[in-house]
Amino acid sequence: MNLNQQAIHLKHREGASESTRYIAIASGKGGVGKTVLSLSVGKCLADSGKKTLIIDADFGLSNVHLMLGITPSKNLVHFFLGEATFEDIVVRVNENLSFVSSGNGIYELVKLPKDQILSLVKRLQELAEDNYSYVIFDTPPGIHDDTLTVVSSVDFPLVVTTPEPTAVADAYALIKIINKENQLEKFYLVVNKVENNHEAIKVYESIKLLTEKYTTATLTFVGSIRYRKNLIRKIIEQDPFEKGFIEDVYNILASMDTEVKPRKLSFWDSLLSRLLRR
Numbered sequence: 166m167n168l169n170q171q172a173i174h175l176k177h178r179e180g181a182s183e184s185t186r187y188i189a190i191a192s193g194k195g196g197v198g199k200t201v202l203s204l205s206v207g208k209c210l211a212d213s214g215k216k217t218l219i220i221d222a223d224f225g226l227s228n229v230h231l232m233l234g235i236t237p238s239k240n241l242v243h244f245f246l247g248e249a250t251f252e253d254i255v256v257r258v259n260e261n262l263s264f265v266s267s268g269n270g271i272y273e274l275v276k277l278p279k280d281q282i283l284s285l286v287k288r289l290q291e292l293a294e295d296n297y298s299y300v301i302f303d304t305p306p307g308i309h310d311d312t313l314t315v316v317s318s319v320d321f322p323l324v325v326t327t328p329e330p331t332a333v334a335d336a337y338a339l340i341k342i343i344n345k346e347n348q349l350e351k352f353y354l355v356v357n358k359v360e361n362n363h364e365a366i367k368v369y370e371s372i373k374l375l376t377e378k379y380t381t382a383t384l385t386f387v388g389s390i391r392y393r394k395n396l397i398r399k400i401i402e403q404d405p406f407e408k409g410f411i412e413d414v415y416n417i418l419a420s421m422d423t424e425v426k427p428r429k430l431s432f433w434d435s436l437l438s439r440l441l442r443r
């Protein structure tokens with residue numbers, strides 16, 4: 166175990182049983198690095214000994230499998246429709262890391278009768294909590310009802326932006342709408358493709374200013390990721406884990422963990438109440 170791995174204090178309080186934690190990676194604008202970040206976060210957690218599941222919930226531009234060069238034949242929709250077991254849809258990347266494609270699974274789920282939603286969500290909860298310490302959702306960019314539902318229910322809603330003004334404006338817009346529509350109060354910010362941390366802090370401060378002025382949300386800066394010119398080559402080789410990028414992600418995970426607060430509702434209770442409310 167290297168120093169970075171040790172720096173992540175992932176365990177709950179001494180004596181408390183470890184419960185599954187949920188991370189959603191979201192952005193206003195596309196192309197800011199959500200998928201690469203989802204994969205790297207998954208890899209860092211898995212390499213730290215945590216069983217981790219990535220759910221590719223970007224039904225429009227489902228990319229996780231393309232970056233890994235593994236194409237699953239079945240997804241969450243098949244599971245919801247009873248056409249596949251959970252084991253059928255989980256793709257193993259390595260001993261601790263797996264992923265599932267959701268297709269438009271959450272949308273399909275919402276269309277089912279409420280008692281069926283209840284039993285499926287309960288089943289998913291059992292599967293997640295029996296098998297994984299972390300579940301990461303790679304979400305589509307922008308403001309979709311289904312994304313908002315997931316993002317509002319997780320322990321760590323992680324908003325990604327780059328320093329580009331359009332990405333920054335869209336990140337703020339996303340925070341504002343989720344705060345207003347779903348009453349989510351706490352957001353985490355990662356600034357990707359920066360030259361240095363100073364540039365990232367300037368971006369954070371500009372979003373924070375607006376967030377404090379026009380919303381009730383608080384924004385926590387959890388770190389930045391430097392622009393890595395080798396990353397594209399790695400992605401082409403379908404090995405999307407770039408050393409420098411991974412180092413930055415270890416630091417992000419370490420600072421996220423210090424912010425953990427007990428939650429009133431579990432991810433699944435929160436998801437269910439939001440799904441059934443619609």
Ligand SMILES: Nc1ncnc2c1ncn2[C@@H]1O[C@H](COP(=O)(O)OP(=O)(O)O)[C@@H](O)[C@H]1O
Pocket residue numbers: 192194195196197198199200201202228357358359390391392393394396397400410
């Ligand atoms: N830190 C970085 N340095 C260099 N290129 C990056 C970095 N993060 C992401 N990229 C590139 O940006 C592009 C979009 O990344 P991706 O993860 O697909 O974004 P999203 O999922 O938000 O649409 C990819 O080509 C990826 O190689």
Ligand SMILES: [Mg+2]
Pocket residue numbers: 199200201223226228303
């Ligand atoms: Mg993506």
